Amino acid sequence: MARILVLGAGLAGLGTAMLLARDRHEVIVVERDSAGPPPPADTDAAWSGWQRRGVNQFRLPHFMLPRWWQEMREELPEVGGALQAVGSCQVNVLEMLPVERRGPLRPGDERFDTVTARRPVLEAVLSAAAEAAGVTIRRGIAVTGLTTDGRTRIPRVTGVLTADGTAIPADLVVDCGGRRSALGSWLQAAGARAPVEERSDSGFVYYGRHFRSRTGEQPAALTNLLHQYDSLSAITLPGDNGTWSVVLATASRDKALRGLREPARWHAAVARYPLVAHWADAEPITGVDVMAGIEDRYRRLVADGEPVATGVVAVGDAWASTNPSVGRGASMAMIQAGLLRDLLRETEPADHDKLARRFDEASTRVVEPLYRATLWGDRHRLAEMAADAAGTAYRTEDPRWPVSKALFAAGLADPDLARGYTSIAAFIATPDEVLGGAGVIDRVLALGMSAPQYPLPGATRGELLAAIA
Ligand SMILES: Cc1cc2nc3c(=O)[nH]c(=O)nc-3n(C[C@H](O)[C@H](O)[C@H](O)COP(=O)(O)OP(=O)(O)OC[C@H]3O[C@@H](n4cnc5c(N)ncnc54)[C@H](O)[C@@H]3O)c2cc1C
Numbered sequence: 001m002a003r004i005l006v007l008g009a010g011l012a013g014l015g016t017a018m019l020l021a022r023d024r025h026e027v028i029v030v031e032r033d034s035a036g037p038p039p040p041a042d043t044d045a046a047w048s049g050w051q052r053r054g055v056n057q058f059r060l061p062h063f064m065l066p067r068w069w070q071e072m073r074e075e076l077p078e079v080g081g082a083l084q085a086v087g088s089c090q091v092n093v094l095e096m097l098p099v100e101r102r103g104p105l106r107p108g109d110e111r112f113d114t115v116t117a118r119r120p121v122l123e124a125v126l127s128a129a130a131e132a133a134g135v136t137i138r139r140g141i142a143v144t145g146l147t148t149d150g151r152t153r154i155p156r157v158t159g160v161l162t163a164d165g166t167a168i169p170a171d172l173v174v175d176c177g178g179r180r181s182a183l184g185s186w187l188q189a190a191g192a193r194a195p196v197e198e199r200s201d202s203g204f205v206y207y208g209r210h211f212r213s214r215t216g217e218q219p220a221a222l223t224n225l226l227h228q229y230d231s232l233s234a235i236t237l238p239g240d241n242g243t244w245s246v247v248l249a250t251a252s253r254d255k256a257l258r259g260l261r262e263p264a265r266w267h268a269a270v271a272r273y274p275l276v277a278h279w280a281d282a283e284p285i286t287g288v289d290v291m292a293g294i295e296d297r298y299r300r301l302v303a304d305g306e307p308v309a310t311g312v313v314a315v316g317d318a319w320a321s322t323n324p325s326v327g328r329g330a331s332m333a334m335i336q337a338g339l340l341r342d343l344l345r346e347t348e349p350a351d352h353d354k355l356a357r358r359f360d361e362a363s364t365r366v367v368e369p370l371y372r373a374t375l376w377g378d379r380h381r382l383a384e385m386a387a388d389a390a391g392t393a394y395r396t397e398d399p400r401w402p403v404s405k406a407l408f409a410a411g412l413a414d415p416d417l418a419r420g421y422t423s424i425a426a427f428i429a430t431p432d433e434v435l436g437g438a439g440v441i442d443r444v445l446a447l448g449m450s451a452p453q454y455p456l457p458g459a460t461r462g463e464l465l466a467a468i469a
Contacts, residue, residue, distance in 0.1 A: 004017075013031070017029050018133045028168070030141040035052070046121050046123075052120070060291055064327075065427045076129070086121060091238055093114060112423075118243060145186050156309065157173050160173060175318045181317075190309070205249070207266055208247035210245045210286040212283050224408075231250060231388040233250075234246070234247070236276060244279065246276065246280055256465055261288055266288045269459075272458065274458070300364070316329070316336065328374055335370070388461055403435065408455070420434040
């Protein structure tokens with residue numbers, strides 16, 4: 001069994017650490033933020049008191065997709081129980097749709113189940129579960145570099161260096177340091193070649209607000225969690241203990257909509273969307289939180305067919321992160337953590353070169369397509385929003401975009417297609433899997449291709465601008 005050092009106690013770090021500790025590896029997590037979580041049952045303290053400067057999005061809306069829940073149920077069932085015990089929200093994202101859209105529930109619809117909570121509550125539960133699983137979490141330790149075997153070109157990482165100059169040795173370092181991870185520069189400082197890196201602004205800005213129910217009830221969901229309108233997307237996310245959040249996502253270039261940062265204008269805008277308005281009719285527990293400048297980022301530790309270093313891998317946002325409005329980050333991290341766990345079952349950590357290559361191969365084969373598909377959707381959506389702002393129709397040579405829009409529209413009228421669309425949104429099926437079903441594409445084209453660009457009721461751009469003027 002190996003001594004594994006996980007850098008970062010975020011959702012990816014804690015999930016990875018637990019999977020590896022279950023396989024009896026000695027797992028140490030080092031986390032820069034010094035404050036630990038309150039007891040998981042004290043959800044109010046986690047929400048309002050826990051300082052986590054290392055995670056910008058700590059108090060921003062999060063929703064755990066059915067895919068994440070599937071991974072948890074199968075791999076870490078104790079987390080599910082612990083989440084349920086603290087008042088997390090248990091929902092079925094298909095059942096949330098109006099019955100006229102989805103028809104009666106069917107056997108198999110339980111694949112749309114999930115359990116979710118506000119991010120601090122999730123992390124407090126995961127942190128306690130990790131410690132119960134034997135993971136050592138050391139907080140208040142900032143990693144500042146790597147120790148290596150001294151070889152240049154392809155150094156082997158032998159541990160990490162911390163801000164106070166201490167070296168912590170490890171058989172394997174797992175970087176879960178998030179989207180701003182400094183791993184690339186640490187590796188280069190150790191003489192390694194630069195990782196392959198792609199980086200660009202995702203182009204979206206989020207205006208989100210959390211609410212608490214006056215009655216303990218969640219608002220009725222009248223459509224899917226994410227809904228597209230002229231110039232913006234609205235996202236309505238159930239949370240734990242009678243809380244939820246509402247997010248308006250726009251193109252960050254759309255200066256005319258920047259007034260959404262002001263609560264009165266934000267509310268005036270939300271009021272113009274009949275499927276969303278009632279979600280904001282409750283007690284706000286935050287202001288309107290704004291997050292922009294989020295980068296799509298991808299880092300690969302194999303360049304030109306060779307690892308840039310061995311003894312180190314990256315999981316979660318440190319490996320790849322995207323625009324978060326589709327809520328896939330935590331699910332992708334758990335999928336990738338599972339690949340690492342499986343690989344360590346068949347490859348000795350001491351077989352450094354093989355481990356580096358095979359983890360890269362597995363991540364590239366299994367997780368990278370999920371990352372690319374997310375980027376694909378984001379690019380089209382952003383271009384569509386730019387066309388909305390310019391008052392033109394969005395045209396693309398890529399036939400998959402109009403088909404994906406048609407699938408949503410067709411799902412408003414056909415319960416099978418509602419399941420197809422919701423499977424993609426829940427991250428439990430890919431568009432190819434859904435559209436490849438017998439007769440599916442024909443039904444999508446027949447029912448959806450002539451639908452309006454934005455089939456749900458809501459403001460036009462002109463009405464939205466007037467509302468927030
Ligand atoms: C606005 C927003 C909303 C999102 N909503 C969702 C959602 O609804 N659903 C979803 O699945 N995902 C969502 N995500 C993505 C999700 O937050 C991440 O994918 C997820 O947290 C996994 O991240 P991580 O653990 O890799 O990194 P992080 O959560 O960023 O954690 C990294 C950790 O590493 C620590 N660290 C960094 N550097 C060092 C160092 N040098 N030394 C020691 N510690 C260090 C940090 O302090 C931090 O604790 C959202 C992201 C954003 C930005």
